[in-house]
Amino acid sequence: MARQAGERAVTMRDVAREAGVSIKTVSNVINDYEFVSDATRAKVQAAIDRLGYSVNVSARSLRTGQANLIALAIPDLQMPYFAQLSSLVIEEAKKLGLRVLVEPTLYSREEELNVLHGLQSTMVDGLIFSPLELGQEDIAEFRVDYPLVLLGERVFTNEVDHIATENVEGAKKATTYLLETGCRSIAVIGTHPGERVGSAALRFQGYCEALLDAGIDYDERLVVPSRMWHRVDGEAAMDTLFDSGIVPDGVVALNDMLASGVMHSIQMHGYRIPGDIAVIGFDNSDDSKYLSPALTSISPGLDEVARLAVRTLKDRIDGVQSGERLFAGTDGQEDPVTHREYRQVPSTLVVRESTRVPQA
Amino acid sequence: MARQAGERAVTMRDVAREAGVSIKTVSNVINDYEFVSDATRAKVQAAIDRLGYSVNVSARSLRTGQANLIALAIPDLQMPYFAQLSSLVIEEAKKLGLRVLVEPTLYSREEELNVLHGLQSTMVDGLIFSPLELGQEDIAEFRVDYPLVLLGERVFTNEVDHIATENVEGAKKATTYLLETGCRSIAVIGTHPGERVGSAALRFQGYCEALLDAGIDYDERLVVPSRMWHRVDGEAAMDTLFDSGIVPDGVVALNDMLASGVMHSIQMHGYRIPGDIAVIGFDNSDDSKYLSPALTSISPGLDEVARLAVRTLKDRIDGVQSGERLFAGTDGQEDPVTHREYRQVPSTLVVRESTRVPQA
DNA sequence: TTGTAAGCGTTATCAA
DNA sequence: TTGATAACGCTTACAA
Numbered sequence: 001m002a003r004q005a006g007e008r009a010v011t012m013r014d015v016a017r018e019a020g021v022s023i024k025t026v027s028n029v030i031n032d033y034e035f036v037s038d039a040t041r042a043k044v045q046a047a048i049d050r051l052g053y054s055v056n057v058s059a060r061s062l063r064t065g066q067a068n069l070i071a072l073a074i075p076d077l078q079m080p081y082f083a084q085l086s087s088l089v090i091e092e093a094k095k096l097g098l099r100v101l102v103e104p105t106l107y108s109r110e111e112e113l114n115v116l117h118g119l120q121s122t123m124v125d126g127l128i129f130s131p132l133e134l135g136q137e138d139i140a141e142f143r144v145d146y147p148l149v150l151l152g153e154r155v156f157t158n159e160v161d162h163i164a165t166e167n168v169e170g171a172k173k174a175t176t177y178l179l180e181t182g183c184r185s186i187a188v189i190g191t192h193p194g195e196r197v198g199s200a201a202l203r204f205q206g207y208c209e210a211l212l213d214a215g216i217d218y219d220e221r222l223v224v225p226s227r228m229w230h231r232v233d234g235e236a237a238m239d240t241l242f243d244s245g246i247v248p249d250g251v252v253a254l255n256d257m258l259a260s261g262v263m264h265s266i267q268m269h270g271y272r273i274p275g276d277i278a279v280i281g282f283d284n285s286d287d288s289k290y291l292s293p294a295l296t297s298i299s300p301g302l303d304e305v306a307r308l309a310v311r312t313l314k315d316r317i318d319g320v321q322s323g324e325r326l327f328a329g330t331d332g333q334e335d336p337v338t339h340r341e342y343r344q345v346p347s348t349l350v351v352r353e354s355t356r357v358p359q360a
Numbered sequence: 361m362a363r364q365a366g367e368r369a370v371t372m373r374d375v376a377r378e379a380g381v382s383i384k385t386v387s388n389v390i391n392d393y394e395f396v397s398d399a400t401r402a403k404v405q406a407a408i409d410r411l412g413y414s415v416n417v418s419a420r421s422l423r424t425g426q427a428n429l430i431a432l433a434i435p436d437l438q439m440p441y442f443a444q445l446s447s448l449v450i451e452e453a454k455k456l457g458l459r460v461l462v463e464p465t466l467y468s469r470e471e472e473l474n475v476l477h478g479l480q481s482t483m484v485d486g487l488i489f490s491p492l493e494l495g496q497e498d499i500a501e502f503r504v505d506y507p508l509v510l511l512g513e514r515v516f517t518n519e520v521d522h523i524a525t526e527n528v529e530g531a532k533k534a535t536t537y538l539l540e541t542g543c544r545s546i547a548v549i550g551t552h553p554g555e556r557v558g559s560a561a562l563r564f565q566g567y568c569e570a571l572l573d574a575g576i577d578y579d580e581r582l583v584v585p586s587r588m589w590h591r592v593d594g595e596a597a598m599d600t601l602f603d604s605g606i607v608p609d610g611v612v613a614l615n616d617m618l619a620s621g622v623m624h625s626i627q628m629h630g631y632r633i634p635g636d637i638a639v640i641g642f643d644n645s646d647d648s649k650y651l652s653p654a655l656t657s658i659s660p661g662l663d664e665v666a667r668l669a670v671r672t673l674k675d676r677i678d679g680v681q682s683g684e685r686l687f688a689g690t691d692g693q694e695d696p697v698t699h700r701e702y703r704q705v706p707s708t709l710v711v712r713e714s715t716r717v718p719q720a
Numbered sequence: 721t722t723g724t725a726a727g728c729g730t731t732a733t734c735a736a
Numbered sequence: 737t738t739g740a741t742a743a744c745g746c747t748t749a750c751a752a
Binding site for chain 2: 746
């Protein structure tokens with residue numbers, strides 16, 4: 001920590017003088033160099049403690065070219081999903097001796113470009129980036145000359161390491177589970193008509209696939225779009241459904257906040273959950289277990305996303321190629337030429353009280 | 361950004377050679393030094409662009425002794441309140457040219473001590489710290505030799521700069537507003553019996569003061585404790601109240617998540633909000649406006665907390681004393697000897713739909 | 721208005 | 737096993 005103005009920080013030189021050894025020896029002790037005699041080590045350690053020395057990170061970074069710092073760029077830290085992701089990334093990074101600079105891009109294309117280029121400069125060793133505004137058409141922007149790991153489902157390229165979640169499969173699991181528990185008229189809330197990429201499109205696709213597999217006819221009236229995914233939007237969407245005289249026996253909400261609003265609408269209309277209508281959400285956000293009834297939801301495996309993202313980035317920083325990566329992996333699809341990695345984290349169904357039990 | 365292994369980063373020396381000037385001149389251009397001829401500036405800028413130069417932050421930090429980095433220690437990034445605070449702090453810091461290292465202490469006393477001492481080392485210029493585990497009895501731990509700004513209501517000392525929110529006044533405003541809108545039997549949800557400091561105790565105090573001022577008798581049966589402040593806890597607390605045959609006409613929930621649960625319980629019991637029972641929350645969290653009805657809440661002025669915290673810290677880093685601080689201030693109480701600052705950010709009432717209108 | 725040179729605190733090379 | 741010394745890339749007196 002920077003000292004107050006006036007005080008001069010204790011340096012290795014001071015410690016060396018205090019311990020009666022050379023600077024290099026102090027450095028050796030600090031860095032746990034193997035060949036230091038126990039006596040010397042103890043002597044130096046004592047001096048360090050006495051003087052309250054701690055290493056100057058800037059000097060070390062300058063010398064080694066490594067900052068032990070990574071950046072995490074996300075759209076909005078105030079969204080529970082990204083707050084959780086950030087929290088997990090910070091935790092995981094800590095395990096590998098890395099600090100994290102969180103960089104909210106605040107729904108601005110300019111900020112996203114800013115994060116990708118220039119701005120970060122020599123400050124960080126690499127970047128974990130979850131784009132929102134930039135899309136497939138901006139793929140050239142992602143060709144950068146530093147370690148970069150991409151998150152999310154907006155951009156697909158084999159030129160960059162990429163950790164994605166199972167949106168299609170997750171929504172399919174959700175819908176299939178409703179089918180297994182006896183639902184036959186399943187609404188989906190929160191679609192984005194016209195979109196081909198992004199969570200909304202992929203999750204809706206999963207819904208459709210599940211119906212198809214089950215041989216259930218697709219009913220357009222059960223599909224309720226909603227641009228925003230807040231609680232009110234879910235409530236409004238469900239109200240709309242009821243207003244048009246439709247009462248489904250199951251609802252797939254494309255995220256948990258929508259589900260919360262959906263549940264509220266259902267209960268305000270006098271129906272029981274899950275008795276009359278079962279509800280399932282997506283994201284398995286923290287509050288889903290605090291709703292009443294507690295919400296069954298699809299967990300996108302954010303902890304695994306965080307773990308893989310940080311470890312992949314760390315490997316890249318250390319110059320490790322995919323083929324020789326240090327952590328045990330499953331399901332990795334690697335590009336043999338560029339050695340970029342694309343991994344999809346499996347989503348899991350978290351059953352709570354908003355759904356009925358499967359029929360034996 | 362760190363280059364891939366193998367590439368050498370472009371330095372000022374390279375730019376100087378490319379532009380045919382000295383290193384110092386390049387430095388002058390980078391740092392917007394006043395006395396550089398336009399011609400030279402253009403020449404250097406061109407070279408910078410051509411080579412894609414960006415300054416090496418480590419070298420600069422080493423030389424200047426400033427990292428332009430601050431740390432923000434909070435209990436849990438996944439709590440909406442702290443996620444919002446972090447987001448605001450990052451934004452405010454950016455305006456002053458500072459980056460933020462977010463450091464969740466995860467409800468661990470050890471982590472909090474770790475953040476205060478040692479760990480940060482020379483990496484950051486200062487710390488904004490919102491303690492949760494450390495309390496008044498640990499006051500000695502806060503005597504550190506680097507710029508520190510304290511947040512929250514757990515520790516009070518005139519030895520450290522401190523930005524607090526108006527808990528007592530906020531809760532008093534909330535309760536008074538319910539009284540003004542005709543409520544006479546007002547429950548309070550989420551108290552922590554026995555506590556003297558912390559949000560719960562202070563907010564409860566505000567509730568009591570409002571009743572006292574209005575000459576309303578305090579009714580112990582309307583006070584429902586709850587250790588946790590999640591949605592389910594609010595629901596359970598309200599259920600308990602109903603179960604014991606009590607139906608208040610107003611409820612002060614000690615935070616918005618409690619309020620959300622309270623509202624749910626009320627609606628499940630067939631009462632109308634605000635017609636039968638008015639509800640008011642605390643924190644003015646993002647979702648309060650997405651509840652139905654939208655929740656009236658007390659805003660603790662987090663944006664102002666963030667603004668003051670960052671600016672106070674920045675002033676300390678720059679060696680400015682309270683008396684000569686650069687930003688316009690109101691309400692600042694300063695200790696004349698140590699020049700530490702204690703400021704309380706005013707809370708405001710945000711009226712939405714969960715309360716009735718004041719009686720003329 | 722621009723250039724020279726010293727030094728920030730570390731790590732790394734090499735020699736002792 | 738330890739020590740002297742040269743970078744790392746930048747800012748800043750001071751000189752020109």
